[in-house]
Amino acid sequence: MNTRVNWSGVRERVIAVEEAERRARGRGPSRYPTFENVLTPAAIAEVEAQFGVALPDEYRTFLAEVGAGGPGPALELMSLRRIDGKWGWVWESDEDHPWLLDPSGPFVETEDWADQQIATLRAAGYEPTTRDEDEDYLDDYRKVFGDAGDDAWFLERGRGAIPISDNGCGMTGWLIIVGPHRGELRDRDCAVNPPFEPYVDANGNRHTFRSWYLEWLEQRERQLDDQGL
Structure with missing residues (x-):
């Protein structure tokens, strides 16, 4: 299936919504572009080569046709940028702390996270202690990995x-x-160790990137129509 057609006109629709909302608030045109630049096929190939994985098609074509960052559900999308020769995902201008994808294993769902921690600790030659109600085995990671324990625990949670x-x-x-x-x-909510909950649509179906993004855009367009804007 040719997924490239999926994003036809989406960039223009988002820009139109952003501009309509600015006018409704009495603001002039923004001094900044709505989206970050799209990525070239060569740049996307470079990202995939760096991390050793193929990006999901819907996100891959979004990068190529809509932008490498910009407006999105809730506040905004993370931006994919090359920083000091390496690609990473960043919040706005916080290029000092890019997220670097760890492709070494599959993403671990919430119900399997405790077992994954136990396996990691045992692989390091350590028998886990009692599981904490909120932080699982974070204290054990600190004992095993020292000052790097928090980072090891956090990065493993987001692996994949x-x-x-x-x-x-x-x-x-x-x-x-x-x-x-x-x-x-x-x-994911804000806490030390919150669960990862699937995004679902009105029928309870799990969202993919495309359905999630388009649902958000269509809701914004309906709101403008309802307001007569």
Whole structure:
């Protein structure tokens, strides 16, 4: 199936919505572009070569046809940028802390996360202690990995996925890149160890990147129509 047609006109529709909302608030045109530049096929191939994985088709074509960052569900999409010769996902201008995809294993669903921690600790020659109600085995990671324990625990939790959207107040949306649910999205609240919950549509079907993004855009367009804008 040719997925390239999926994003036809979407960039223009989002820009039109953004401009209509600015006019409704009495604001003039923005000084900044609505979207980051699209990525060339060569740039996308470079991203995939760096991480050793193929990006899900819907996201891959979005990068090529709509943009490498910009407006999206909740607040905005993460931006995919080359920083110091390496590609990574960043919040707005925070290029000091890019997210680098770990493709070494599949994304671990919430119900399997505790077992994954136990396996990691045992592989390091350590028998886990009692599971904490909120933080699972984070204290054990600190004992095993020392000062790197928090980072090891956090990065392993996001393995096989990328943060795709900033939902405000520390909440994030994630796109699964590696694993049986590749191409699906997960919603994560703000806490030390919140669950990853599937994004679903009105019928309870799990969203992919395209259905999630288009649902958001169509809702915004309906709101403008309802307001007569």
